[in-house]
Amino acid sequence: MRKPRDFDAELKALEDKARELKTRKVQQLGELVIATGADELSPGELAGALVAIAETTDTAKREAWAKRGVMFFESRSRRTAPASQRNVRGAQTQSGSPQSPAGGTGSQ
Template identity: 70%
Template sequence: MRKPRDFDSELKALTDKARQLKERKVHQLGELVIATGADDLSVEQLAGLLLAGVANKDAAAKESWSKRGAAFFQRADNAAGNAGGNQGSTPSGDSSATPPRAQTGTN
């Protein structure tokens, strides 16, 4: 005879997993803000910058941002690979890796 499913424990497990994923996302967004040097901006400036980016419908601008972001992560991957001597151990799609803080020269 089959054991009945415990829907309450399954729901609790799924709720816990969703909470963990949300916390991880928030943590990674914070790491990204720090890695890009955007933590030097005020909260109002950062929020305004993000809102302007979301509201921008220019496909060319978004493509340019994507290329610039990809280059940022490529530099971060290369720096992590060269510094640690462990090149290729972290796949570039793994968002749990924290890239080094970006150098801020001219803006």
């Protein structure tokens, strides 16, 4: 005979996991704001910028922002990577398409 399932315990475990995931997401978003320097903006400025970005349907702008974000994270990982890994990553990015982090329409 099978042992009856404890639905209350399973539900509590799922709720705890959901709470943990939400907490981790909030923490990671906060870290992202700090890492990009956006923590120097007022809450109103930051919220306004995020609302404008979320409402943007221009695919070209969104792709430019995504590329700029990738470059941001790649440059951060190169700064924190050991020297042996830094050279490998630098060679990989140089062999791709040449793009300047400050260039393009990504800041709009």
